[in-house]
Amino acid sequence: MARARTPVVDGWFREDGGGFRLVGTRCADCASVFFPREDAFCRNPACAGTGLIEVPLSRRGTVWSWTDCRYRPPAPYVSDPAVEWEPYTLVAVELAAERMVVLGQAAPGVTPADLAVGREVEVVPGVLGEDSERVWTTWHWRPVTPEEAA
Amino acid sequence: MTGDVAVLGAGMHPWGKWGRSFVEYGTAAARAALADAGVDWADVDSVVGADTVRGGYPGYVSGATFAQALGWQGARVTSVYAACAAGAQAIDTARARILSGMADVVLVVGADAAPKGFFAPAGGDRPDDPDWLRFRVLGATNPAYFGLYARRRMALHGDTVEDFAQVKVKNAAAGALNPNARYRRAVTAEEVAASAVVADPLRLLDICATSDGGAALVLSGIDFARRHGVADPVRIRAVSTVTPRYPRTVLDLPDIATDSAAAVEPPAVGFRASIARAAYEEAGLGPEDLSLAEVYDLSTALELEWYEDLGLCAPGEGAKLLREGATALGGRVPVNPSGGLASFGEAVPAQAIAQVCELTWQLRGTAGGRQVAGARAGITANQGLFGHGSSVIAVR
Numbered sequence: 001m002a003r004a005r006t007p008v009v010d011g012w013f014r015e016d017g018g019g020f021r022l023v024g025t026r027c028a029d030c031a032s033v034f035f036p037r038e039d040a041f042c043r044n045p046a047c048a049g050t051g052l053i054e055v056p057l058s059r060r061g062t063v064w065s066w067t068d069c070r071y072r073p074p075a076p077y078v079s080d081p082a083v084e085w086e087p088y089t090l091v092a093v094e095l096a097a098e099r100m101v102v103l104g105q106a107a108p109g110v111t112p113a114d115l116a117v118g119r120e121v122e123v124v125p126g127v128l129g130e131d132s133e134r135v136w137t138t139w140h141w142r143p144v145t146p147e148e149a150a
Numbered sequence: 151m152t153g154d155v156a157v158l159g160a161g162m163h164p165w166g167k168w169g170r171s172f173v174e175y176g177t178a179a180a181r182a183a184l185a186d187a188g189v190d191w192a193d194v195d196s197v198v199g200a201d202t203v204r205g206g207y208p209g210y211v212s213g214a215t216f217a218q219a220l221g222w223q224g225a226r227v228t229s230v231y232a233a234c235a236a237g238a239q240a241i242d243t244a245r246a247r248i249l250s251g252m253a254d255v256v257l258v259v260g261a262d263a264a265p266k267g268f269f270a271p272a273g274g275d276r277p278d279d280p281d282w283l284r285f286r287v288l289g290a291t292n293p294a295y296f297g298l299y300a301r302r303r304m305a306l307h308g309d310t311v312e313d314f315a316q317v318k319v320k321n322a323a324a325g326a327l328n329p330n331a332r333y334r335r336a337v338t339a340e341e342v343a344a345s346a347v348v349a350d351p352l353r354l355l356d357i358c359a360t361s362d363g364g365a366a367l368v369l370s371g372i373d374f375a376r377r378h379g380v381a382d383p384v385r386i387r388a389v390s391t392v393t394p395r396y397p398r399t400v401l402d403l404p405d406i407a408t409d410s411a412a413a414v415e416p417p418a419v420g421f422r423a424s425i426a427r428a429a430y431e432e433a434g435l436g437p438e439d440l441s442l443a444e445v446y447d448l449s450t451a452l453e454l455e456w457y458e459d460l461g462l463c464a465p466g467e468g469a470k471l472l473r474e475g476a477t478a479l480g481g482r483v484p485v486n487p488s489g490g491l492a493s494f495g496e497a498v499p500a501q502a503i504a505q506v507c508e509l510t511w512q513l514r515g516t517a518g519g520r521q522v523a524g525a526r527a528g529i530t531a532n533q534g535l536f537g538h539g540s541s542v543i544a545v546r
Contacts (some may be wrong), residue, residue, distance in 0.1 A: 067297025073289035074270035
């Protein structure tokens with residue numbers, strides 16, 4: 001039986017006609033953007049806004065910094081202790097329009113050597129892990145190739 | 151300026167992995183601080199505990215836990231939690247009680263018993279908890295954030311992994327002189343470079359361990375100290391417990407993203423610098439007045455950020471200050487003469503209190519082989535998860 005593809009968190013990303021996007025919210029009063037989404041109250045201290053509208057975040061951004069995870073993180077990170085640990089890369093990405101930095105895992109195969117501060121990256125759908133019932137989906141950051149950037 | 155409070159006594163249980171309860175460490179530290187102060191436990195009229203989230207219910211009510219362990223004597227009690235800043239909040243609470251006239255003598259205690267390896271969030275499925283989410287969604291441990299900051303420094307300021315290693319070498323040299331430190335051995339740059347990478351570019355010896363330990367202070371008003379026969383006590387002149395200002399634009403634990411600056415310009419002074427600035431303003435002192443600083447070197451690279459945030463040097467010049475030897479014992483402004491977290495490892499609620507213990511001994515001139523000559527003023531700096539500033543200035 002096929003395992004259900006399930007977002008690791010509801011409402012943080014989506015695949016639609018415009019492609020794969022992270023999803024945040026924007027205050028209808030002051031235009032502040034929030035990711036992870038705020039749905040009840042605007043967090044700008046100068047704003048009393050309560051109307052928060054879902055908005056897709058920029059698809060591309062630039063690397064703010066990066067690191068990797070050489071050791072198995074503790075639960076609730078899901079990994080099979082029977083399988084040898086495979087390090088993965090984490091990337092913090094600056095989104096120009098939103099003027100914010102969003103962290104994410106890099107796409108499989110992306111190593112620290114592939115990254116530099118300021119390098120352009122793009123958000124892509126990814127798989128966080130699998131268990132007996134589900135394939136947990138997430139977002140990944142992937143470096144944009146020179147051809148794509150052109 | 152607010153009024154000063156006196157540090158009558160300071161005490162610690164040595165840091166390590168002792169395999170016993172946090173209650174024992176805290177109680178030992180409290181007894182040591184009371185003995186150092188020459189104050190009877192029966193005469194303490196308020197106890198403030200810095201909580202731990204790793205000790206079950208007794209950890210959430212640590213003030214009462216320590217009061218019971220010392221023997222119930224009716225003192226007022228408060229327990230506070232602010233992650234790594236819990237100790238500063240406990241000190242601030244004690245200070246408020248003293249300065250408001252609600253208490254004469256207050257005992258402040260923090261202790262922890264830490265697990266081996268990475269800190270992990272509380273159990274259960276809690277998708278509305280950012281601390282749970284960063285582990286579930288990203289596997290982002292604390293060292294992963296330290297790695298991000300370190301890489302950023304290398305790209306922006308030209309810091310090198312050799313610079314980072316030299317922070318460890320410096321702090322290990324100081325820690326070797328501290329009987330309360332967990333690691334009391336000199337470390338070479340080669341040993342740092344030979345240790346395993348945990349979170350690129352940081353290696354095991356760049357990252358602080360998690361430790362057991364306990365620290366305590368006995369605080370009082372200045373008049374009480376004089377009546378108690380201490381004419382010239384170490385004085386706490388400022389305690390900064392500020393929070394960030396929106397929008398917060400530096401990624402911080404446990405967040406997955408920063409605030410957005412799309413609608414509101416970021417503040418001119420970032421959060422870490424604002425912690426120190428509030429302390430300086432309260433104390434009426436500046437970085438040029440400092441004899442020493444105790445900062446939260448969760449990683450070697452982070453210590454360099456604190457140099458800049460404390461105003462010991464200009465932004466981006468932390469590594470230069472280190473290379474000049476200014477922050478080593480014998481330098482212009484020694485940083486972490488205790489050995490820092492590099493030599494202690496982190497015992498979360500005890501750590502900010504331990505920083506003030508070190509200031510106390512340095513300002514008294516009783517710090518032994520790691521004594522900063524002629525120490526007159528010192529600052530501590532620290533930052534707790536979820537936006538907790540922590541900085542204390544003490545003078546003599």
